[in-house]
Amino acid sequence: MTAPRWIGIGALTALILAGQGGDAARAADSGPAAASAAVTGLATARGDDFRLSGELTQGGWLRGLAPAGARLVQLNGAPVEVAPDGQFLIAFDRDSGPAATLTATLANGRTLTRALTISPRAWQIERVPVGPRPGATPSEAFQRIRAGELAQINAARSINSPSEGWRQSFLWPATGRISGRFGSQRIYNGIPGSYHSGLDIATGTSGTPFVAPADGVVILAAERPFTLEGNLLMIDHGMGLNSAFLHCSQILVKVGDRVRRGQVIGRIGATGRATGPHLHWSIKWRDARLDPLLFLGAAK
Numbered sequence: 193m194t195a196p197r198w199i200g201i202g203a204l205t206a207l208i209l210a211g212q213g214g215d216a217a218r219a220a221d222s223g224p225a226a227a228s229a230a231v232t233g234l235a236t237a238r239g240d241d242f243r244l245s246g247e248l249t250q251g252g253w254l255r256g257l258a259p260a261g262a263r264l265v266q267l268n269g270a271p272v273e274v275a276p277d278g279q280f281l282i283a284f285d286r287d288s289g290p291a292a293t294l295t296a297t298l299a300n301g302r303t304l305t306r307a308l309t310i311s312p313r314a315w316q317i318e319r320v321p322v323g324p325r326p327g328a329t330p331s332e333a334f335q336r337i338r339a340g341e342l343a344q345i346n347a348a349r350s351i352n353s354p355s356e357g358w359r360q361s362f363l364w365p366a367t368g369r370i371s372g373r374f375g376s377q378r379i380y381n382g383i384p385g386s387y388h389s390g391l392d393i394a395t396g397t398s399g400t401p402f403v404a405p406a407d408g409v410v411i412l413a414a415e416r417p418f419t420l421e422g423n424l425l426m427i428d429h430g431m432g433l434n435s436a437f438l439h440c441s442q443i444l445v446k447v448g449d450r451v452r453r454g455q456v457i458g459r460i461g462a463t464g465r466a467t468g469p470h471l472h473w474s475i476k477w478r479d480a481r482l483d484p485l486l487f488l489g490a491a492k
C-alpha cells in the first residue's frame with residue numbers, strides 16, 4: 193500500500209486567533225473541554241472575542257469558541273448551534289463566496305461582529321473536447337427507485353445526533369492512493385459536469401476494511417445497494433456535520449450504532465456506479481459540501 197499523496201493544502205491553511213481573549217497560560221484548564229481542545233488546538237478560555245481555528249477556505253471549516261456571555265451566534269444571519277462549553281463549528285461550501293459574517297449577541301445586548309474572508313481554491317478542472325455523454329432518459333422505474341433513495345438520504349441527514357465527533361481531528365478512513373479529489377470537475381465542450389463531491393481512496397482491492405474518521409452515530413446503513421452510491425453508509429458527527437461512505441462491499445454497523453474514531457465500520461468495494469474498488473468519502477455540514485482532506489491535518 194502506498195501512502196496518500198499530500199497536496200499543497202498547507203498554503204491554504206488559515207489559522208486565526210482573536211487578538212483578545214487570553215494566552216496559552218490563561219487557557220490552561222482541566223476536564224473534558226480542555227481535552228477536546230487539545231485535539232482541535234483551540235484554547236478553552238472564553239474571552240471578549242471569538243477564538244477561531246481551522247481552514248478558512250472553500251470546502252473548509254472553522255471550530256470556534258464563542259465570546260463569554262454570548263447567547264446567540266449567527267453565521268450570515270442563520271443561528272449556529274453552540275455547545276454548553278461555548279464551542280461551535282461552521283463550514284464553507286465548495287462554491288462559497290469570499291465573504292461571511294459571524295456575529296455573537298451578548299447577554300448585555302451588545303453585538304460582536306467578525307468579518308471572515310473565505311479564500312478561493314484552484315479546483316482541478318479538466319476540459320474535454322467532446323459533448324456530455326448523451327444519457328438516455330432515465331426510465332420511470334429508475335426514477336421511482338431514485339426518489340426513494342434520495343428520500344432516505346435526506347431523512348438521514350436531518351438527524352442531528354448528540355455526537356461529539358465534530359470536535360476531533362479526523363483520521364484517514366483507509367490508507368491508499370488518492371484516486372479522485374474533492375471539487376474536481378470535467379467540462380465537456382464548455383458544459384460543466386457536476387463536480388466530484390468527495391475524496392476517493394483506492395487500495396487496489398475490494399474488502400479492505402475502513403474506519404470511522406471520528407466519533408459518530410450511524411444514520412444510514414443501506415440494506416441493499418443504492419443505484420449510484422452502492423452500499424452507502426452515513427455517520428453523523430454532531431452539530432450538522434456528517435460523513436458518507438460509498439460503494440462499500442460490506443457495511444459492518446447498523447443504524448443507531450455509536451461508533452468510535454478508528455473503529456472498523458465497513459469494507460471498501462465497487463458497488464453502485466464505480467469503475468473499480470475505492471472508498472468515496474464525502475463530508476457535509478448542513479447543505480455545504482466540504483473537502484475531507486481539510487479535516488485530516490497532515491498526511492500519514
Ligand SMILES: [Zn+2]
Nearest residue numbers: 372390392472
Ligand atoms: Zn468518488
